[in-house]
Amino acid sequence: MGGNSFGTLFRITTWGESHGKALGVVIDGCPPRIELSPEDIQEELNRRRPGQGKGSSPRREKDRVEILSGVFEGQTTGTPISLLVWNEDVDSGPYEQLKDVFRPGHADFTYQAKYGIRDHRGGGRASARETVGRVAAGALAKKVLKGEGIEIMAYTVEMGGIRAERRDFREVEKNPFRCPDPDAAEAIGRKIDEARLRGDTLGGVVEILVRGCPAGLGEPVFDKLEADLAKGLMSIGAVRGVEVGAGFQAARMFGSQSNDPPVPGGFSKNDSGGILGGISSGADIVLRAAVKPIPSISLEQRTIDSSGRPVSLRIQGRHDVSAIPRITPVGEAMVAIVLADHLLRQRTLKKE
Amino acid sequence: MGGNSFGTLFRITTWGESHGKALGVVIDGCPPRIELSPEDIQEELNRRRPGQGKGSSPRREKDRVEILSGVFEGQTTGTPISLLVWNEDVDSGPYEQLKDVFRPGHADFTYQAKYGIRDHRGGGRASARETVGRVAAGALAKKVLKGEGIEIMAYTVEMGGIRAERRDFREVEKNPFRCPDPDAAEAIGRKIDEARLRGDTLGGVVEILVRGCPAGLGEPVFDKLEADLAKGLMSIGAVRGVEVGAGFQAARMFGSQSNDPPVPGGFSKNDSGGILGGISSGADIVLRAAVKPIPSISLEQRTIDSSGRPVSLRIQGRHDVSAIPRITPVGEAMVAIVLADHLLRQRTLKKE
């Protein structure tokens, strides 16, 4: 009940600190006889690995996943699947200076307030490195969904204030920001160079698209599909806002504009983002998550130390300019886990 | 597991359909010896009752709450508290024409797809009337929080595209839109008249402010305070987006702008919205929810019937122009329930 589990039927529990021995995840409730190889998971982990693009830190995490249980002769057995990644290339030295200082924008202060103790090395449990477990579990969730014809894709639609005007999905893997608009991607590249030069960081907006989801997933009243999706996305460290379909724009529409007219076989438009009354409608599910800039900037900052005294701080170490490109696989993972969970929940309503 | 419960330690379960016999809520896990009278709950229910302002429908729900269990001599006993409101003044006649038609923007189609059966009368379980149980439970959650010095207030900061520029909280109860900016409130009034004349509806944005929340509430990793709050708010039927603190604006900031510098006794600004790393920081908690326009418009709409044939539809009956003013107490309720839950969770960490 410490908040480290997610999902009800397809349920994951993650563990591990940034500079601890290892990180991992246990997945309970995965149906049997789904093919799963270490490569299936590794592929997703590689996508979240740093050091891949312009906005990334040079830390070299190999992040080799080990499947410790729940898979027999290449198939899930219905028993819990334990996945583990050892922490390598860890240097806690630069964090020694931060032992008694609360970094602005980080969880240092609040962890201390909550627990009265904290592992300060690399941000401890609050580090983005915790998402290794999410992405590993998400790889399995994606396999469950793929068997039902459901596919998920996340990409960057805004970064440093520059918005993608197009959705050309062939472009996504062609630029380091996973942006579906090549012109925007170029402008983002310049913005990132600028920010790095300043010692500053950038935020942005990730969009997540789900195709092939059948109508009927999601539970009223509290476990509405968009409610669980919002929780899943908002539980990612840097996310500060979530919207579905037209989202905040829907608040500015008339009802006559906002309603999606049903037509034979679907809807004539999709401002609802594929969810009506908390239940998937069969249309594409469209979500967006607002990602704040990484709080670890190189500029000098004012803060306090653990005894409450004002101090000046300049953070050293290896840090990304933006969490955005690495956050796309995490967003996909969370959406995949929510959908796999609701897929299993939906099965309980039907006789075999 | 049908999704009708919310919370882990302070846990509510709501039940009831719009035109069924009654609606209610069972609250399990409320601490003992909290004073609770029917009036405490009635006051909150009256705030969500329709027929109170310009944007409201004339349906006359008395919504008298009955406390059926869990309270003895005016105090909670630690046993489950069952609250019930009878449905009166129900006329299912106007819904007879909708029996086999899927109303655009409503959950008619998705409930049918999910369950293969639906109570079409008044929207059944998908009706906003379901929030009666939430508000009743929220009244109790508020009492739990009040005992710890925590107060919650929701108000309208945008409606029909008109934004409140000021936060003058003395104004909130002075206008029917619960808007803290009297000039905006006036403009909103004109906008509503205009929409009603057209037979159309409006959306808007509700802001929720929590004062007095101590640092330390919220659980990493998945049950971050903002994640549970986002789920709670996104589970309200009309909500399509949620943000905390600077929210989507944070995506456009530099890290050096976004970080809130800690100072002795708090923070020098509050773009984080009172939550860092999923844990309350002691600063005010600030949330916003985007509310779509009510889908029941009087204008003629194109849709399909239950056999998939295109039909034309003109909805009759009593409907609000906007869900916004009535949604503010629902938003307060959900936030109160999340905070009461995390308050109890935090208690488990400390010895008596």
Place this chain on the structure above:
Amino acid sequence: MGGNSFGTLFRITTWGESHGKALGVVIDGCPPRIELSPEDIQEELNRRRPGQGKGSSPRREKDRVEILSGVFEGQTTGTPISLLVWNEDVDSGPYEQLKDVFRPGHADFTYQAKYGIRDHRGGGRASARETVGRVAAGALAKKVLKGEGIEIMAYTVEMGGIRAERRDFREVEKNPFRCPDPDAAEAIGRKIDEARLRGDTLGGVVEILVRGCPAGLGEPVFDKLEADLAKGLMSIGAVRGVEVGAGFQAARMFGSQSNDPPVPGGFSKNDSGGILGGISSGADIVLRAAVKPIPSISLEQRTIDSSGRPVSLRIQGRHDVSAIPRITPVGEAMVAIVLADHLLRQRTLKKE
């Protein structure tokens, strides 16, 4: 989280005190399109109603159930089902003398220790009357199971030390003790007369038999079928022991005696009680629950009052000689709820 919910997918939440306004249950997660009438539930409630046999109290509870939600045109809709029974014929007068006294064998002392407050009238929440909600929910669970060919029967196999030597199920409804051995039933009748004359009470053992349960229900490791069944039965107030199959006798066997040899189509005997490794084997499920005597005896007893002073107590009021015959439908209900829950859990493993 106050412990008033049971089940994971087929989940019930009960509420209500013995002398409160009403008692009830909310069932969440029941599949749609199951036929349910008030009579279906009433029939089960009538079986647990007192005043039916020799061992029973004369309290005349009508216990008319009302279905308040979740059923439309005679069928479940997938939304939560709220069932309510009003408390009538309640006289709290005799309990006034017990306000500050802890009755031996009752939960008076422990509720006070836990909550610092208690509703002393009729035992409050700790009263056996709480089982009304269980039996009502169990009636629905039985309907779910019946659709899959699963049937449950509970009967008395021991009472006041007299054991049934036979299992002639046609006899069960022919005697007031629901005993499948007419000779034992006669002896039990004499034993009850004797106990009543003394002002004393009796315990016994209830056996529960499940027929038609398919192989495959139950989840390793912690949610083994027998583990959930044991919890369900042990959660009934008077139950002090639970066993499956050969139970405590298995502890005295050699492995060569205890093992049930598999044969084509089943097993050559059934000492395992239909469960192997926490999963149903397809054989009959056999459980037994030990029921302690009702603690409310008419004899004078020594106890203490709420300030810890020794007092002498003679309990007045209407009380049964034994809980046994009335507990059989409660046992059936709990077993039905566990099985319905695991039936739904099993569905999640299979594609439609």
Place this chain on the structure above:
Amino acid sequence: MGGNSFGTLFRITTWGESHGKALGVVIDGCPPRIELSPEDIQEELNRRRPGQGKGSSPRREKDRVEILSGVFEGQTTGTPISLLVWNEDVDSGPYEQLKDVFRPGHADFTYQAKYGIRDHRGGGRASARETVGRVAAGALAKKVLKGEGIEIMAYTVEMGGIRAERRDFREVEKNPFRCPDPDAAEAIGRKIDEARLRGDTLGGVVEILVRGCPAGLGEPVFDKLEADLAKGLMSIGAVRGVEVGAGFQAARMFGSQSNDPPVPGGFSKNDSGGILGGISSGADIVLRAAVKPIPSISLEQRTIDSSGRPVSLRIQGRHDVSAIPRITPVGEAMVAIVLADHLLRQRTLKKE
């Protein structure tokens, strides 16, 4: 939701198969600042390790535990604690012959029926080796309880039909059966020799005693302390029956015998086993679990293969004569986990 988690606030999730790479457990919800060293856990694991006594198998498991997360500078941090034990000395060869055969008394048949796939090596997930995770987590639960003055002890009170007549706790660690009666221990030793000679196995009864538990733990209605304890114990593979206090004997008492009279400071006797109405009374908690004989006997047995054909089977490999002595630490672990969980639950009722 695959049933591999246990507890609500102090929540454990175990994973791992008998002949897989490793086994482990993740503990979520443990309060911060509890001292924990690998030795604390190792000590408990050593107690469940085979090869320690007369009734044990010669398999040499070293079972070295690794703490992978959640502990910083020797103290828990409030984040999830991941414990891992590698599987060494594993020889799956002898299980090759069992690949397509259902061993009598084992879960081979039911796992296959449930999942359509199973890891046959060493019993896979159904192996008693799974209890490694329970015992490791129990070691931590015990530390939580010790801080509150609560201690747990399990011992053998019956084996092969021979009952301990005394409870001399100084004797428990002096004989390989953990029996508090030296005379009974001697007779049990002879019985075990006899069984081993026959190629047969023995069952028995374990008693668990909890001292120092304060009044007030346990939640009515469904999460009664004895209900959760019964589930915890019944979830241990070989357990077929559980009782609290007088247990099945209570069924044969009169109410006047069964009631424990309250006296100033406690109760004059303890037939209730320290629990009244599902809540601890402050008296010692006394439980008993019936353990069936180990199903892996050396004698030839009749069974079927996976195509349903009758076959004859003689099990080879290393096996204990009885699970009993090794099950005592597992019983302690499960009781410790339940009590730690309810201790945290009780904290939620009280203000700091």
